[in-house]
Amino acid sequence: MRLFIFILLIMAVSCEEMTTGIVFSDPNTFRDERDNNLYKTVDIANNTWLAENFRYIPDSGYYQSSDNVLYDVYAAVECCPDGWHLPTLSEWELLIEDVGSEYAELNRRGLNLSFTGWFQTEYIGQYSRGAWWTSTKQSDSHGGYTWIFYISDRSPDILLMNFNNGKMACVRYIKDK
Numbered sequence: 001m002r003l004f005i006f007i008l009l010i011m012a013v014s015c016e017e018m019t020t021g022i023v024f025s026d027p028n029t030f031r032d033e034r035d036n037n038l039y040k041t042v043d044i045a046n047n048t049w050l051a052e053n054f055r056y057i058p059d060s061g062y063y064q065s066s067d068n069v070l071y072d073v074y075a076a077v078e079c080c081p082d083g084w085h086l087p088t089l090s091e092w093e094l095l096i097e098d099v100g101s102e103y104a105e106l107n108r109r110g111l112n113l114s115f116t117g118w119f120q121t122e123y124i125g126q127y128s129r130g131a132w133w134t135s136t137k138q139s140d141s142h143g144g145y146t147w148i149f150y151i152s153d154r155s156p157d158i159l160l161m162n163f164n165n166g167k168m169a170c171v172r173y174i175k176d177k
Contacts, residue, residue: 028040028041028042028051029041030050030081030084030175032056032081033081034056034081035055035056035057037055037056039051039052039054039055040052040110040112041175042109042110042111044095044098044099044106044109044110044111045091045094045095045097045098045099046094046098047087047091047094047095047174047175047177048174048175049087049095049111049172049173049174049175050084050172050173050174051110051111051112052112053068053069053116053132053170053171053172054069054071054079054170054171054172054173055068055069056069056079056081057069058071058075058078058079060075061074061075061078061168062075062168063119063123063168065116065117065123065126068116068117068170069170070116070117070118070119070168070169070170071133071168071169071170071171072165072166072167072168073133073146073163073165074165076133076169076171077135079171080173081173083175083176084173084174084175084176085135085173085174085176086133086134086135086171086173086174087134087135087149087172087173087174088134088135088136089134089136089147089160090136091134091174092134092147092149092160093160096158096160101157101158102156102157102158103151103156103157103158104156106158111172113130113151114130115127115128115129115130115151115153116129116130116131116169116170117129117130117131118131118163118167118168118169118170119167119168120164120166120167120168127153128152128153128154129150129151129152129153130150130151130152130170131148131149131150131151131163131167131169131170132148132149132150132169132170132171132172133146133148133149133163133169133170133171134146134147134148134149134160138162144164144165144166145162145163145164145165146162146163146165147160147161147162147163148160148161148162148163148169
Protein backbone atom coordinates (compact mmCIF):
# COMPACT_ATOMS: atom_id res chain seq x y z
CA MET A 1 0.00 0.00 0.00
CA ARG A 2 2.80 2.42 0.90
CA LEU A 3 4.55 1.69 -2.39
CA PHE A 4 1.32 2.42 -4.28
CA ILE A 5 0.89 5.80 -2.48
CA PHE A 6 4.53 6.66 -3.13
CA ILE A 7 4.12 5.94 -6.88
CA LEU A 8 0.95 8.05 -7.02
CA LEU A 9 2.77 10.90 -5.28
CA ILE A 10 5.65 10.72 -7.78
CA MET A 11 3.20 10.73 -10.69
CA ALA A 12 1.34 13.73 -9.26
CA VAL A 13 4.55 15.72 -8.87
CA SER A 14 5.66 14.75 -12.39
CA CYS A 15 2.31 15.84 -13.86
CA GLU A 16 2.46 19.09 -11.88
CA GLU A 17 5.94 19.79 -13.23
CA MET A 18 4.80 19.11 -16.81
CA THR A 19 1.79 21.42 -16.60
CA THR A 20 3.38 24.29 -14.65
CA GLY A 21 6.80 24.28 -16.31
CA ILE A 22 8.47 24.34 -12.89
CA VAL A 23 11.79 22.55 -12.88
CA PHE A 24 13.46 21.89 -9.58
CA SER A 25 17.15 22.77 -9.71
CA ASP A 26 20.17 21.92 -7.64
CA PRO A 27 20.78 24.66 -5.04
CA ASN A 28 24.53 24.31 -5.70
CA THR A 29 24.24 25.64 -9.25
CA PHE A 30 23.76 28.95 -11.01
CA ARG A 31 22.27 29.37 -14.49
CA ASP A 32 23.26 32.46 -16.49
CA GLU A 33 20.06 33.47 -18.25
CA ARG A 34 21.96 35.30 -21.01
CA ASP A 35 23.34 32.10 -22.57
CA ASN A 36 21.74 29.37 -20.43
CA ASN A 37 25.13 28.09 -19.17
CA LEU A 38 24.83 26.16 -15.92
CA TYR A 39 27.64 26.51 -13.35
CA LYS A 40 28.39 24.53 -10.22
CA THR A 41 28.82 26.61 -7.06
CA VAL A 42 30.57 25.95 -3.76
CA ASP A 43 30.42 27.64 -0.36
CA ILE A 44 33.90 28.40 1.00
CA ALA A 45 35.06 31.09 3.47
CA ASN A 46 31.52 32.45 3.95
CA ASN A 47 31.08 33.10 0.21
CA THR A 48 29.38 31.28 -2.64
CA TRP A 49 31.91 30.89 -5.46
CA LEU A 50 31.51 29.62 -8.99
CA ALA A 51 33.16 26.18 -8.85
CA GLU A 52 34.11 26.34 -12.51
CA ASN A 53 35.38 28.95 -14.94
CA PHE A 54 32.88 31.40 -16.38
CA ARG A 55 32.08 30.78 -20.08
CA TYR A 56 29.91 33.69 -21.25
CA ILE A 57 31.00 35.08 -24.64
CA PRO A 58 30.99 38.91 -24.71
CA ASP A 59 31.23 41.14 -27.79
CA SER A 60 34.94 41.84 -27.21
CA GLY A 61 37.80 41.47 -24.73
CA TYR A 62 37.97 37.68 -24.66
CA TYR A 63 39.87 34.69 -26.04
CA GLN A 64 38.19 31.31 -26.38
CA SER A 65 40.37 28.21 -26.20
CA SER A 66 39.08 24.70 -26.73
CA ASP A 67 37.92 24.44 -23.11
CA ASN A 68 38.07 27.91 -21.53
CA VAL A 69 37.11 31.51 -22.06
CA LEU A 70 39.71 34.07 -20.95
CA TYR A 71 38.85 37.75 -20.48
CA ASP A 72 40.70 41.03 -20.20
CA VAL A 73 39.90 42.72 -16.90
CA TYR A 74 37.38 45.10 -18.49
CA ALA A 75 35.36 42.26 -20.03
CA ALA A 76 35.63 40.32 -16.74
CA VAL A 77 33.86 43.20 -14.97
CA GLU A 78 31.32 43.82 -17.75
CA CYS A 79 30.37 40.12 -18.13
CA CYS A 80 29.47 39.71 -14.49
CA PRO A 81 25.92 38.38 -14.14
CA ASP A 82 23.40 40.18 -11.93
CA GLY A 83 23.73 39.19 -8.28
CA TRP A 84 27.41 38.28 -8.60
CA HIS A 85 30.72 40.18 -8.53
CA LEU A 86 34.37 39.78 -9.46
CA PRO A 87 36.21 38.90 -6.23
CA THR A 88 38.41 41.52 -4.63
CA LEU A 89 41.98 40.80 -3.62
CA SER A 90 40.74 40.68 0.00
CA GLU A 91 38.14 38.01 -0.84
CA TRP A 92 40.82 35.83 -2.47
CA GLU A 93 43.04 36.38 0.60
CA LEU A 94 40.17 35.31 2.90
CA LEU A 95 39.73 32.19 0.79
CA ILE A 96 43.44 31.36 1.18
CA GLU A 97 43.30 32.12 4.90
CA ASP A 98 40.32 29.80 5.34
CA VAL A 99 41.58 26.89 3.23
CA GLY A 100 45.36 27.23 3.23
CA SER A 101 47.96 28.26 0.69
CA GLU A 102 47.91 25.11 -1.47
CA TYR A 103 45.58 25.05 -4.45
CA ALA A 104 45.10 21.28 -4.12
CA GLU A 105 43.18 21.96 -0.89
CA LEU A 106 40.89 24.39 -2.73
CA ASN A 107 40.18 21.62 -5.23
CA ARG A 108 39.39 19.18 -2.41
CA ARG A 109 36.90 21.75 -1.11
CA GLY A 110 35.22 21.93 -4.54
CA LEU A 111 36.68 25.00 -6.27
CA ASN A 112 38.05 22.85 -9.13
CA LEU A 113 41.00 25.00 -10.24
CA SER A 114 42.94 23.83 -13.27
CA PHE A 115 45.85 24.99 -15.39
CA THR A 116 44.01 27.20 -17.84
CA GLY A 117 46.87 29.38 -19.03
CA TRP A 118 46.40 32.99 -20.07
CA PHE A 119 46.44 35.02 -23.25
CA GLN A 120 48.78 37.90 -24.02
CA THR A 121 49.73 38.01 -27.69
CA GLU A 122 49.34 34.24 -27.78
CA TYR A 123 47.86 31.53 -25.57
CA ILE A 124 50.43 30.79 -22.82
CA GLY A 125 50.72 28.28 -20.02
CA GLN A 126 47.86 25.91 -20.73
CA TYR A 127 48.46 22.75 -18.69
CA SER A 128 51.06 24.47 -16.48
CA ARG A 129 49.56 27.73 -15.11
CA GLY A 130 46.24 29.22 -14.18
CA ALA A 131 45.20 32.83 -13.56
CA TRP A 132 41.94 34.41 -12.35
CA TRP A 133 41.12 38.11 -12.14
CA THR A 134 40.39 40.07 -9.00
CA SER A 135 38.65 43.45 -9.14
CA THR A 136 41.49 45.15 -7.25
CA LYS A 137 43.75 47.50 -9.23
CA GLN A 138 47.42 47.56 -8.20
CA SER A 139 47.61 51.30 -7.48
CA ASP A 140 47.01 54.66 -9.11
CA SER A 141 50.66 54.91 -10.13
CA HIS A 142 50.41 51.51 -11.88
CA GLY A 143 46.92 51.89 -13.33
CA GLY A 144 47.49 49.33 -16.06
CA TYR A 145 47.74 46.41 -13.61
CA THR A 146 45.22 44.41 -11.61
CA TRP A 147 45.81 41.68 -9.02
CA ILE A 148 45.30 38.06 -10.06
CA PHE A 149 45.06 34.73 -8.26
CA TYR A 150 47.72 32.48 -9.81
CA ILE A 151 48.70 28.79 -9.71
CA SER A 152 51.58 26.95 -11.37
CA ASP A 153 52.68 23.36 -11.79
CA ARG A 154 56.07 24.45 -10.38
CA SER A 155 54.68 25.13 -6.90
CA PRO A 156 51.77 23.83 -4.83
CA ASP A 157 51.23 27.32 -3.40
CA ILE A 158 48.71 29.92 -4.44
CA LEU A 159 50.18 33.24 -5.51
CA LEU A 160 48.65 36.69 -5.72
CA MET A 161 50.40 38.89 -8.25
CA ASN A 162 49.91 41.86 -10.58
CA PHE A 163 48.82 41.29 -14.14
CA ASN A 164 48.72 43.67 -17.09
CA ASN A 165 45.11 44.66 -17.82
CA GLY A 166 45.60 43.83 -21.51
CA LYS A 167 46.31 40.17 -20.76
CA MET A 168 43.45 37.70 -20.52
CA ALA A 169 42.73 35.33 -17.64
CA CYS A 170 39.85 33.19 -16.40
CA VAL A 171 37.08 34.40 -14.13
CA ARG A 172 35.36 33.07 -11.01
CA TYR A 173 32.57 35.18 -9.55
CA ILE A 174 31.24 35.41 -5.99
CA LYS A 175 27.54 35.64 -5.25
CA ASP A 176 26.49 38.97 -3.73
CA LYS A 177 25.29 38.81 -0.13
